[in-house]
Amino acid sequence: MAELPDRVEIHEEGPREGFQIEPPGFSIADRAALVEALADTGLRQIQVASFVNPARVPQMADAAELFAAIRKRPGVRYTALWLNERGFDSACATPAVDLTGNLYFYASDAFSRQNNGRGMQAHAESQRRWVQLYRDRGLAIESAYVMTAFGCNLEGEIREERLAQSLRFIAQLERDEGFRLPVLYLADTVGWAYPLSIRRRIALARELLPHARIGLHLHDTRGLGMANALAALEQGVDLFDASIAGLGGCPFCGHAHGGAAGNICTEDLAFLCEQMGIPTGLDLPKLLEAARLAERIIGRRLEGKLMHSGLPSAAGLEEPA
């Protein structure tokens, strides 16, 4: 098969991206237990929470407290998300946060306006200030995310030229600010990607930022998440964001029986990689334990498939925990 990577790294988003859209009120103890269970699986990076306006995202109001409650495991990075300087300051003031120098861009102008109150170009320009803020803190620029890199519900499929625009801006920012971007994430924020666009946009990113490692942040909103992951693996992509048990998405919108699916599922993705002969460094039985813990905490059936079927084994299905 085409250029499969030698190994794959998966970064966990469930505690943040998952819990931020669940109802508020889950205990610090439960959420810390989940993070600790995840840290036991071989995951090296776990996004724990976001430092954002508690009036807008009450689920994350106790982010600092959650970080303080976690028994950290050496070798694991416990990261956070922030959207503005205030959030970044809060993160910096929380000792347990492992700070990451991430930049964010948007390929969808409408989505940028809706999320940030300004268009994609203005938001891109604002990233200059972040380069400076990170430098002031002695943080390396670690990655850049291009959100809605494939499409968004407001604009539909985002034309490749828009993505190219974001990528060229990043290349120019590198030259202006004198840094070299280590990682470029193509983020399929609301699940618009499909295998052809995955291939084409990975190729585009490699053309315009040839020195950057490519990462993918995929959503399974329309059922194409795993097919998209396969397409990316076949292009040699070795870095993915995912959520335990497929947390994330939108449980409040949609139909009587629940809303749209969220991030691709960490353990299902790890299983795909392992089945393809690509090591992930992750302990699948422990990932399944963490997924089932998440399900017990959340209290409804979660999206993951492997968690409900168990691992294959010649002696029969793995007994559920």
Next chain:
Amino acid sequence: MAELPDRVEIHEEGPREGFQIEPPGFSIADRAALVEALADTGLRQIQVASFVNPARVPQMADAAELFAAIRKRPGVRYTALWLNERGFDSACATPAVDLTGNLYFYASDAFSRQNNGRGMQAHAESQRRWVQLYRDRGLAIESAYVMTAFGCNLEGEIREERLAQSLRFIAQLERDEGFRLPVLYLADTVGWAYPLSIRRRIALARELLPHARIGLHLHDTRGLGMANALAALEQGVDLFDASIAGLGGCPFCGHAHGGAAGNICTEDLAFLCEQMGIPTGLDLPKLLEAARLAERIIGRRLEGKLMHSGLPSAAGLEEPA
């Protein structure tokens, strides 16, 4: 991209494979309504029910009644499943059944014993009788299914040599009985396939039965269903079984929040094909309506993703029905 097919044909299994593992008691009216809704989507073949021992599968005890209740649409085949001559006779006695000359083989010896009370070889030999029975009825041999073509929960991953054994038997049967098999289905009966084995076994099937069209019957038990479908599309496979809303699987086994997932989801697969530029002849909005009807009938959240997110559109998500 590699050899994508020019168009894809999807055969619907939900009414049979889905309802056979749900609790008994769903009304004829509801199940007929679902079949009729499915027939409105462009699907050309729908497996309605099975003619099997009502003591073992009470959900299918009223198969004949269900067939009789359906308002059939011209151009659509309403098929049935049978496991023995008694079931076949019942199907033949039910006027609305569109009979299909299918043969069944097993790559897993243990699974064959569990399902049929005899090993894979003895079961293969029994298919000679079926060739005769079909001939007696004037039915062409339409297809052969190799069940557990990738693995099973009793034997684990089935070695390719076992599959080759089944395929060589079929080739010999063709010569002995003087027919040419039009379609060979590789059936991933309990979800053991992964993209590499998908590719390799399609190649093996083409090597040993070069004149047969290849079809796939995939399960999403462990979350790899759509990745497997993509791998198959990339090998030019143009024929798939699937279930509306991802019906099928095993809701009674597993954890507090439900059991293992089932067949790959008809509408999600159709969406993948359409996104890849491969026409299916199916009406996606109508498929979503049928999926949501299935969900209302069954009364719990079903597995399909697109049904819960809606179709992408530039003006925003399709409004739920």
